[in-house]
Amino acid sequence: MSAAISEPGVEAAETSVAVKKPSGGGLGRYVLIRFLLIIPTIFILTTLVFFLMRITGDPITAALGGRLTKAQLAERVHAAGYDRPLLVQYFEYLGNLLKGDFGTAVSDGQPVSSILLNYGSATVELVFYALIVAFVIGIPLGMLAAYHRDKAPDAALRVLAILAYATPVFFAGMILKLVFGVFLPILPVAGRGTTETEYIMSGVVAPTRFYIIDAIRIGNFSVLGDVLAHAVLPAIALGLLTAGVFLRLVRTNLIGTLEQQYIDSGRSRGISEYRLVTKHAYRPALIPIVTVMGMQIALMLAGAVLTETTFEWKGLGFKLAEYLTARDFVAVQGIVVFLAVIVAVTNFLVDVIAAFIDPRVRY
Amino acid sequence: MKRRTGAKAVAIAATGALLLSACSTSTTGGDGGDGDGGMLTVGTTDKVVALDPAAAYDNGSSLVEQQVYPYILAYKPGTAELNPSIAESADFTEPTKYEVKLKDGLKYANGNELTSSDVKFSFDRQLKIQDPNGPSSLLGGLKSVETPDDQTVVFNLKRKNDQTWPGVLASAAGPIVDEDVFSPDKVTEDQDIVDGKAFAGPYTIDGFKFNELLTYKANPDYQGYVEPAKTDTVQMKYYSDANNMKLDVQEGTIDVAWRSLSATDIDDLGKNEDLKVHKGPGGEIRYVVYNMDTMPFGAKTDDADEKKALAVRQAMADSVDRQAIASQVYKDTYTPLYSHVPEGLPGADEPLKSAYGDGEGGADVAKAKKTLKDAGVKTPVELNLQYNPDHYGPSSGDEYALVKDQLDKTGLFKVKLQSTEWVQYSKDRTDDVYPMYQLGWFPDYSDADNYLVPFFYDTDETPSFLANHYRDETMNKELNAQSSIADEGKREEALKKIQGQLSEELPTLPLLQGNQIAVSGKDVKGVDDTLDPAFQFRLALLSK
Numbered sequence: 001m002s003a004a005i006s007e008p009g010v011e012a013a014e015t016s017v018a019v020k021k022p023s024g025g026g027l028g029r030y031v032l033i034r035f036l037l038i039i040p041t042i043f044i045l046t047t048l049v050f051f052l053m054r055i056t057g058d059p060i061t062a063a064l065g066g067r068l069t070k071a072q073l074a075e076r077v078h079a080a081g082y083d084r085p086l087l088v089q090y091f092e093y094l095g096n097l098l099k100g101d102f103g104t105a106v107s108d109g110q111p112v113s114s115i116l117l118n119y120g121s122a123t124v125e126l127v128f129y130a131l132i133v134a135f136v137i138g139i140p141l142g143m144l145a146a147y148h149r150d151k152a153p154d155a156a157l158r159v160l161a162i163l164a165y166a167t168p169v170f171f172a173g174m175i176l177k178l179v180f181g182v183f184l185p186i187l188p189v190a191g192r193g194t195t196e197t198e199y200i201m202s203g204v205v206a207p208t209r210f211y212i213i214d215a216i217r218i219g220n221f222s223v224l225g226d227v228l229a230h231a232v233l234p235a236i237a238l239g240l241l242t243a244g245v246f247l248r249l250v251r252t253n254l255i256g257t258l259e260q261q262y263i264d265s266g267r268s269r270g271i272s273e274y275r276l277v278t279k280h281a282y283r284p285a286l287i288p289i290v291t292v293m294g295m296q297i298a299l300m301l302a303g304a305v306l307t308e309t310t311f312e313w314k315g316l317g318f319k320l321a322e323y324l325t326a327r328d329f330v331a332v333q334g335i336v337v338f339l340a341v342i343v344a345v346t347n348f349l350v351d352v353i354a355a356f357i358d359p360r361v362r363y
Numbered sequence: 364m365k366r367r368t369g370a371k372a373v374a375i376a377a378t379g380a381l382l383l384s385a386c387s388t389s390t391t392g393g394d395g396g397d398g399d400g401g402m403l404t405v406g407t408t409d410k411v412v413a414l415d416p417a418a419a420y421d422n423g424s425s426l427v428e429q430q431v432y433p434y435i436l437a438y439k440p441g442t443a444e445l446n447p448s449i450a451e452s453a454d455f456t457e458p459t460k461y462e463v464k465l466k467d468g469l470k471y472a473n474g475n476e477l478t479s480s481d482v483k484f485s486f487d488r489q490l491k492i493q494d495p496n497g498p499s500s501l502l503g504g505l506k507s508v509e510t511p512d513d514q515t516v517v518f519n520l521k522r523k524n525d526q527t528w529p530g531v532l533a534s535a536a537g538p539i540v541d542e543d544v545f546s547p548d549k550v551t552e553d554q555d556i557v558d559g560k561a562f563a564g565p566y567t568i569d570g571f572k573f574n575e576l577l578t579y580k581a582n583p584d585y586q587g588y589v590e591p592a593k594t595d596t597v598q599m600k601y602y603s604d605a606n607n608m609k610l611d612v613q614e615g616t617i618d619v620a621w622r623s624l625s626a627t628d629i630d631d632l633g634k635n636e637d638l639k640v641h642k643g644p645g646g647e648i649r650y651v652v653y654n655m656d657t658m659p660f661g662a663k664t665d666d667a668d669e670k671k672a673l674a675v676r677q678a679m680a681d682s683v684d685r686q687a688i689a690s691q692v693y694k695d696t697y698t699p700l701y702s703h704v705p706e707g708l709p710g711a712d713e714p715l716k717s718a719y720g721d722g723e724g725g726a727d728v729a730k731a732k733k734t735l736k737d738a739g740v741k742t743p744v745e746l747n748l749q750y751n752p753d754h755y756g757p758s759s760g761d762e763y764a765l766v767k768d769q770l771d772k773t774g775l776f777k778v779k780l781q782s783t784e785w786v787q788y789s790k791d792r793t794d795d796v797y798p799m800y801q802l803g804w805f806p807d808y809s810d811a812d813n814y815l816v817p818f819f820y821d822t823d824e825t826p827s828f829l830a831n832h833y834r835d836e837t838m839n840k841e842l843n844a845q846s847s848i849a850d851e852g853k854r855e856e857a858l859k860k861i862q863g864q865l866s867e868e869l870p871t872l873p874l875l876q877g878n879q880i881a882v883s884g885k886d887v888k889g890v891d892d893t894l895d896p897a898f899q900f901r902l903a904l905l906s907k
Contacts, residue, residue, distance in 0.1 A: 064495070072495050108412055109550070110573065118573075181610050190607035194616065195404050195598040198576040312607050314575055322603060 027355060034351050038344045045340040046097065049333055050090055058082035059329040063106040102334035107326040112334030115319055120338070121209035122192060122315030126238060126308065127300045129231045133239025134246050134296070139286070141243075142250025146285075147277050149255055157247060164244030169303040173237040173310035180233055188230045190312040197226045234311040238303050242296045246289060253285035290354045294347035301339050400581060400595035403887070403905055406608040406617040407601060410574050412496055414557070416538040417489045418550040420498040422622065422805065425535045427599075429899050430579055432538030433477065433563040435463050435516075436529050437588040438897030440904060443708055443809045445529045448588035449477070449539065449563070451514075453532075455849070458523035459506070463516040466586055471541045472567040473560035479510035484542040486518075491548050501536040501807055504528060524847040526854060527816075530808035533897075539563070565592045565903035574601045579902060593889065593906035612638065612882050618907060619883040619890065621900055626694040626758065632882050640882050643894020644707035646806040647877030648700055648814065649755065649762070651679075651748070651799055653870060655832040658798040659744055662832065674738030675746075676869040680719040681731035682773045683766060685874055692761045697875040699724055703818070703865050704811040705876045707896035709851065710858030711811060714866035715873065728773045735775060743777040746770065749792075749800035754785040763801060766874075793830040802829075802871075809897050811858045816842050819861075819870060833870035 056062060060077050077083050081092075096103065102112035145157040181189035188194070192211055193201065200223055201207065207214045212231075215224035257263065258281050266276050305317035312318070316335055323331040409423030416428050437448035447453050451464040469477035486508050489499045504525050509517040520528060531537065544559035545551045557571050565585045570578035577599040581592035600617055602608040609628045612620040613635060624632070633640045653676055656663040660671035685699030698706070701716035701724060721727045735742055750763040763780055770776040783791060792800055806813045820842045821827040821834040841861050848854040879894045889904040 076495060108410075108573075109418070177610070181614075185614055188616070189610055190602070190604075191600075195576055195600050198572060198600075199570050199578050199598065202570045202572045202576065202578075309603070312602060312604060318603070 027359075030355050031352050034348050038348055041344050042337075042341055045344075046094070046337050047090075049336050049340075050093060051086075053329040053333050054086060054089075059106050062327040062329055097337070102338070103330045105323065105328050105331035105334075107323065107328040107331070110331075112331055115331065116316070116334065116338050118209065119314060119316045119319050122211075122313060123301065123304050123308070123317055125210050125212065126231070126234055126304055126313055126315055127297060129235035130239035130242065130300055130307075131297075133235045134242035137239070137243035138246025139250055139289075142247040143254060143277055143282060145247065145251040146254035146258065147274065149251075149258075154251075158251070161244040161247040161251075164240045164247070165242075166244075167240065168306075169237055169241065170306040170310055172240055173234070173307055176233045176237055177310065187232050189233060191230060192313060193223065193226050193230050197223050197230075234307050234313050237310065238300055238307040241303065242300065245292065245296060249288055249292065250282075250285055253288050254281055257281040257285045287354075287358050290350060290357060294343075294350035297346045297350075298343040301343060400593055400906065402596040402598065403594045403619065403902075403907060404598040404600060404617045405619040405621055405902065405905075406611060407599065407621045408603065408605050408608060408623050410601065411577070413550065414553045414568075414571075415545065415551045416485075416535065416540060417492045417497045417499070418494040419496055420535050420807075421496075426900055427568075427577065428535065428538045429564070430566045430597075430902050431562040431564040431568055431582075432540065433469070433585075433587050434533055434537045434539065435482070436533045436537070438533060438809065438895070438899060440589070440892050440897075440901065441895045443896035445533055446588050448533075449586060453529070455524060456517075459520045459525075461518040461520060461525075461528055463518070465514045465516070467514070469563065469586055470584055471544075471560065472562045472582055472584065473541070473544070475541050475543050475561075477539065477541070477563055478513040479516045480513070481542050482516045482539055483508040483510050484545070484547065485539045486536075488540075488545065488547050489536060492550060494550055498535040498807070501531050501534055504531070522847060524849050526848065527808070527810055527812045527846050530810040530813070534808035536807075563587075565589055565901075566597065569596075576600055581903075589901055589903050592903040594902070597902045597905070599902075612884075615884060618887050619881055619905065621881045623756070624880070624882060625756075626692070626696045629696055629880055629882065630694040637885060638882055639885050639887075639890075640880065641890040641894055642696075643879040643891065644705070644896050645877040645879040646705060646809065646896075646898040647803060648705050648873060649697070649801070649803045649875040649877070650700070650703075651766075651872040651874065652792070652802050652829055652831050653799050653833075653872070654795055654797060655870065657795050659746065660740075661798065671738050671740050673868070674734050674740050675744055676872065677719065678731040678734045678740075678744075678775060679746075679770065680715060680869060680872055681734060682720075682726050682728060682770055682775065683872070683874065684720075684726040684769055686724060687769070688762055688765050689875055692758050692765055693875070696880055697877050700873040700876040702862050703871065703873055704814045704858065704862055708809060708811050708814075710855040712859045712862045714859075714863050718866050726769065726773075728775070731773055731775055742775045744775065746776050746778045747798050748778050748780050749788070749797040750780070750782050751785055751788045751801055752782045754788070755801065755803045759801065762875075795832075806898060812842075812846055815858075815861060815865075816846070819865065829871070831870060833868075835868070838864065 058077055060080055060082055061073055064073065064076070081089065100113060102116065104111050105115065141157050141160070145154045148154045177189045180187040191198070200220065201211060201214060204214050204218060208217070211227045212224065215227050254277065258276065263276055263281055266280060304315060305320055307313065308315045308318035309321045316339065320332060320335045323335070407423070407426070409426060411423045411427055412419040412421050413424060414427060416432065419425070433449040435448060435450045435453055436445045438444065439446050449466055449469055451466050453461070453463045456462040463482070465477070465479060465482070471477055486502060486505060489497060490502055490505070493499045504521050504527065506519040506521050509519065511517065518528065541559065541561035544556060544561035553571065553573065557568050560567060562568060562582060563585065565582055565587065566579035567582045568577060569580040570576065579597040579599065581595045585591055605624050605628065608617070608620050609624055609632065611617045613632065615637070629640055632638050655661055655672070658672055659675050660666055660668040662669070689695055689697045689699055701713040702711060704711040706713070716724050720730065735744070748763065748767065750759050752760055760782065767778040767780045770778050791797060804814065817828040819827060819833060820839055822839060827833070838861070841857065845854055845857040845861065848857055879898065881890050881894065883890050884907070886907045888906050892904045893899065893901045
């Protein structure tokens with residue numbers, strides 16, 4: 001699945017540099033149009049999620065159907081207003097969303113907005129770590145592959161890249177757990193920290209909920225080390241896919257750049273191939289990475305559900321899986337809409353950054 | 364040049380991360396607590412629904428309640444015997460009056476006094492709130508609560524000499540809460556309870572991250588029956604994946620793994636020399652329910668015949684090998700159940716053991732064949748057996764595949780096995796869709812009554828939980844009567860008589876009794892003390 005999704009993204013980005021032409025529109029107009037596009041995107045997504053979730057009935061019956069008597073269910077369904085016409089509920093839901101009210105989870109009574117607040121940071125933190133893994137692995141290896149173009153290291157790295165983005169996230173996670181949790185138990189395999197760390201974090205006054213920031217803020221290096229140690233395996237599991245994408249992207253674009261005239265003239269001046277790659281060609285080859293970042297972050301958020309579940313990383317993906325199991329559609333709906341907003345906003349920001357760096361994308 | 368710099372940077376970063384990791388301390392390493400009692404970490408996969416006792420009636424929430432709230436009565440560790448806890452005395456003063464004298468000087472961790480007013484408040488609010496997730500249904504026998512003075516509480520009961528009432532006081536419906544912190548008419552938020560320090564159990568809650576981590580601190584002012592906490596700080600870590608909990612107990616990251624490791628994991632951990640697997644009697648039972656209307660020869664089938672239907676049930680009881688199911692599917696984490704009341708409870712008997720099969724608990728095909736032949740039942744009998752794959756654990760499929768296999772192999776039955784997911788299953792079973800089907804049960808309180816009355820007491824006003832059309836007026840009378848027999852010996856006799864009658868009629872077929880199982884490091888003490896017929900995991904007894 002991941003390969004099928006990633007591959008077109010790679011190709012699109014690879015070709016984008018060559019196809020896109022400079023336009024007459026300014027950055028401001030481009031940003032405004034891109035911003036305005038967020039609204040219908042989120043609206044359509046929200047509508048789809050709402051109606052798809054209701055296909056199987058009301059959230060209370062779905063979550064508590066097996067535990068309550070028929071009379072109790074009917075009473076609760078009526079009290080929550082789920083027996084009203086669906087359109088009325090839909091417009092009420094939209095109205096509440098505009099006020100920032102995502103509803104209350106049926107299965108545990110938690111306000112969805114507090115779930116988003118408490119667990120969203122963990123997911124963002126995980127995606128951040130995974131992006132670091134993707135950059136640290138993907139970019140240098142992509143450069144290495146381009147440097148050794150069509151030679152054995154290049155072939156090996158291309159196979160590695162295919163493996164990286166063809167391996168399902170949960171499978172990578174299980175293998176990492178098996179290796180580093182069972183055979184070579186040197187890294188923690190569950191949670192964002194030990195119980196001591198969690199205890200300290202639960203008592204941190206006005207925390208950012210980003211453990212790494214909070215650990216630095218309170219100056220506790222023991223906790224910081226623990227937090228980083230716990231992040232290693234989930235970050236690798238989640239970051240591998242994107243690392244594979246980056247590797248191929250950097251390789252392809254670097255090879256393309258190395259065929260440019262200014263590089264040839266550099267060669268004719270006697271500059272070594274290594275220096276050409278690391279000093280002159282890599283910068284333009286990295287620009288397309290920015291254009292695929294938005295999609296990669298969306299993929300990572302999707303992958304976070306599996307990664308967080310595998311590693312007990314208690315973020316939004318973890319909670320989403322829990323609520324899905326509990327058939328708690330109110331919570332699922334809230335989390336999915338929130339993630340959709342994050343993806344839409346991230347894509348917007350990435351597009352703006354790409355347009356700022358490379359004026360050719362403002363077509 | 365730059366390449367070297369990059370490599371150096373990576374090396375420095377990696378070294379830094381490793382050094383920082385090295386700085387991090389082990390959870391279980393040494394004395395992490397504030398006092399002499401040290402610290403323990405316990406893992407579980409049970410979730411907490413709410414800290415407010417009025418809003419929760421599940422294993423995970425009850426576990427927390429048992430640690431932090433005071434109860435009027437408590438079980439003596441190792442037994443199912445109830446004793447006054449925060450009460451000085453508690454007994455019937457009249458057939459419908461249960462009087463409780465509270466101990467002097469009771470108080471909550473926030474300094475508030477605990478008086479009879481709090482007790483009345485605790486029960487009144489449950490009846491008022493009636494949260495669908497709460498245990499208010501257990502208070503069906505309560506008429507009203509009176510408080511003649513600060514130390515005295517009088518429970519006015521609907522039934523005379525209701526012997527189940529003490530069990531209710533020690534159940535999920537029994538925690539006493541602080542009237543200055545809890546709302547009288549609605550569920551109180553978790554954080555408000557924690558912030559209000561409304562605790563008077565052996566522990567208080569010091570830190571709470573919903574279903575992630577709960578930190579207990581020993582309560583120095585605790586005056587209940589269970590001895591004061593032996594460990595100052597207990598961290599309860601919540602897992603969603605039992606595999607992760609298994610890895611953590613294996614690595615010593617947690618000291619105790621409590622519910623719910625799989626049978627395979629328990630078997631595997633039992634081979635680890637650094638760990639100990641603790642087993643105790645468990646309150647969970649697993650059984651087959653017969654729909655008396657729709658089972659083969661049932662009352663509403665085309666070939667309805669009460670005798671033949673009974674013969675089918677009895678022949679099935681002759682044919683199942685419970686020990687094989689317990690060993691092969693559950694690696695002996697379950698034990699055979701030969702009664703409708705599980706072993707360990709006062710009054711429990713094993714009438715099915717001698718009455719069916721080989722008389723020693725095993726199967727006997729010849730006996731089953733004779734039973735069917737004598738009733739004139741043509742074989743093989745077609746059985747439509749339903750089970751649920753998502754509510755009673757992942758091994759239900761294996762359990763019922765083996766039941767099918769055992770029945771099919773007799774040549775007397777031809778079993779068609781089907782499964783349905785829980786929401787639909789729980790609806791279908793009461794809509795008479797399934798002729799025979801799987802169910803399981805956790806007790807509300809540790810009394811044989813709780814395994815009998817909800818299942819087999821059936822009237823128009825109080826239909827049974829099973830809704831399987833089993834109704835026997837004699838049984839109704841006997842069930843009603845046993846709960847009012849004050850003499851323990853006589854009550855046990857009455858309970859045994861009921862079990863005997865049920866073993867003949869078999870409205871359900873008991874199969875297995877779940878053990879309580881915990882896995883701990885070898886240095887952890889007290890685990891076995893709490894795995895008793897009270898079915899309560901008391902953290903206060905644990906230490907290392």
